[in-house]
Amino acid sequence: xxxxxxxxxxxNIKSRALSLKNACxxxxxxxxxxxxxxxxxxxxxxxxxLEQAKKLNKNINE
Amino acid sequence: MNKIKILIVxxxxxxxxxxxxxxxxxxxxxxxxxxxxxxxxxxGDYDICFADLMLGENDDYSGLEIVKEAKKxxxxxxxxxxxxxxxxxxxxxxxxxxxYYLKGNESKVIDTVLRKFFNSNKINLDKDKIFCGQFxxxxxxxxxxxxxxxKFSYDNIATLILGPTGSGKTALARLIHDYSLxxxxxxxxxxxxxxxxxxxxxxxxxxxxxxxxADQDRSGKLKQADGGTLFLDEIGAMxxxxxxxxxxxxxxxxxxxxxxxxxxxxxxxLISATLEEPDKLLKExxxxxxxxxxxxxxxxxxxxxxxxxLDIFPLIEHFTKDKKQLAFSNDAADFxxxxxxxxxxxxxKNFVDYFASYSKGVIDRHDxxxxxxxxxxxxxxxxxxxxxxxxxxxxxxxIAYQIIRKELENSAGKVTSVLKKLKISTRRFYSILNxxxxxxxxxxx
Numbered sequence: 001x002x003x004x005x006x007x008x009x010x011x012n013i014k015s016r017a018l019s020l021k022n023a024c025x026x027x028x029x030x031x032x033x034x035x036x037x038x039x040x041x042x043x044x045x046x047x048x049x050l051e052q053a054k055k056l057n058k059n060i061n062e
Numbered sequence: 063m064n065k066i067k068i069l070i071v072x073x074x075x076x077x078x079x080x081x082x083x084x085x086x087x088x089x090x091x092x093x094x095x096x097x098x099x100x101x102x103x104x105x106g107d108y109d110i111c112f113a114d115l116m117l118g119e120n121d122d123y124s125g126l127e128i129v130k131e132a133k134k135x136x137x138x139x140x141x142x143x144x145x146x147x148x149x150x151x152x153x154x155x156x157x158x159x160x161x162y163y164l165k166g167n168e169s170k171v172i173d174t175v176l177r178k179f180f181n182s183n184k185i186n187l188d189k190d191k192i193f194c195g196q197f198x199x200x201x202x203x204x205x206x207x208x209x210x211x212x213k214f215s216y217d218n219i220a221t222l223i224l225g226p227t228g229s230g231k232t233a234l235a236r237l238i239h240d241y242s243l244x245x246x247x248x249x250x251x252x253x254x255x256x257x258x259x260x261x262x263x264x265x266x267x268x269x270x271x272x273x274x275x276a277d278q279d280r281s282g283k284l285k286q287a288d289g290g291t292l293f294l295d296e297i298g299a300m301x302x303x304x305x306x307x308x309x310x311x312x313x314x315x316x317x318x319x320x321x322x323x324x325x326x327x328x329x330x331x332l333i334s335a336t337l338e339e340p341d342k343l344l345k346e347x348x349x350x351x352x353x354x355x356x357x358x359x360x361x362x363x364x365x366x367x368x369x370x371x372l373d374i375f376p377l378i379e380h381f382t383k384d385k386k387q388l389a390f391s392n393d394a395a396d397f398x399x400x401x402x403x404x405x406x407x408x409x410x411k412n413f414v415d416y417f418a419s420y421s422k423g424v425i426d427r428h429d430x431x432x433x434x435x436x437x438x439x440x441x442x443x444x445x446x447x448x449x450x451x452x453x454x455x456x457x458x459x460x461i462a463y464q465i466i467r468k469e470l471e472n473s474a475g476k477v478t479s480v481l482k483k484l485k486i487s488t489r490r491f492y493s494i495l496n497x498x499x500x501x502x503x504x505x506x507x
Binding site for chain 2: 008011012014015016018019020021022023025026030037038041042044045052
């Protein structure tokens with residue numbers, strides 16, 4: 001994996017991880033309907049991070 | 063006011079939600095990629111654009127193109143990024159970005175970003191809309207003062223409005239609230255309309271059973287103003303003890319309703335008003351210094367109407383917008399401009415309402431003088447009274463008793479309704495009844 005590609009993957013992981021952190025801080029202040037919506041997106045974001053981490057892991061260890 | 067229009071360009075849905083949540087109000091739209099963003103920028107009329115630099119998994123800083131596009135339309139642009147790469151940030155500035163922030167601390171940073179936007183003079187403070195509609199004045203000095211206050215309306219700085227009765231203090235408070243972009247409501251209360259006990263209950267709310275007449279839990283004005291604005295009119299009438307309690311609530315953003323041991327929280331913007339000079343209130347020890355320091359972040363003085371007579375006819379026009387148009391003789395118009403208007407704008411509105419309902423044809427000076435004399439006589443007649451040997455207190459208590467009795471009849475004997483309507487304490491209520499009635503409820507001789 002090229003250095004540029006690695007940087008992009010790391011950037012994606014960091015960016016989404018920051019979103020998750022922010023979401024955790026806001027979560028309890030949200031209305032129940034908003035919480036449901038947010039929880040769903042948090043799950044999708046976590047999955048995205050997992051995909052990026054798998055991609056990084058696969059390429060680094062090849 | 064039309065809300066500030068905000069465009070958030072961000073591919074991360076979670077981040078979209080977070081930015082939107084941290085922006086207190088405004089009309090917010092989203093774009094998830096550069097094409098959607100270009101379309102929205104082309105068709106929309108945004109005041110501010112938040113743009114992520116990287117839009118998508120394999121994106122190559124297409125956010126910079128968004129910055130360029132937004133700049134063509136003179137939109138205030140804020141770049142959001144999780145990468146602190148200096149070259150990229152410098153590039154964003156060279157494309158015309160107005161500000162940037164590193165993702166991760168949105169709850170603290172967005173507030174600062176919006177404050178900078180408000181202070182940048184790029185916010186669309188439409189003078190015509192404000193001074194020909196929301197707060198009518200042609201007085202240039204006053205317009206300048208109000209615009210300066212509005213620039214800080216986004217901040218949570220307390221504002222103190224000074225001015226005589228009927229000079230537009232409430233209208234100005236509402237205007238400040240509208241420009242604050244706070245999502246919550248504008249809640250107002252006239253502190254002089256309540257005695258201390260009732261004022262405390264109104265402000266802090268109460269728990270069922272906290273006092274006679276508290277037949278259910280009730281949230282107070284402080285709670286109702288959460289996320290919005292609390293306007294305290296006639297704050298000079300507030301007792302020192304109430305000032306102390308309110309000061310604590312303002313500083314801690316928390317309070318206890320009357321009769322409750324459960325803390326409530328409220329984050330409100332505070333605007334106060336008084337017709338009295340604060341220096342006089344402080345000197346006479348009617349206001350605490352620490353309380354005054356707290357309510358006096360920004361101060362503005364509204365002149366009486368007779369010192370703003372350029373506003374009189376625009377105000378008359380405004381008040382007759384959906385009513386019959388009034389026509390005045392030259393003599394009448396001259397009289398209107400010279401008249402002192404002791405009741406200021408409120409008196410002018412009553413004047414307009416009266417003539418819009420009753421006038422026929424051109425209104426001349428005589429008509430106006432007759433109307434004003436009638437109003438003055440009513441006030442004078444109210445003072446002509448014969449005490450018949452009673453003390454003033456006894457006489458006033460007698461009047462109070464008659465009013466209470468009438469209200470009890472009108473409300474089918476419901477004491478709580480009467481207390482609420484007449485804004486008196488339960489102690490005063492029973493003290494008056496006991497003075498004039500026996501234990502059998504019948505009038506004493």
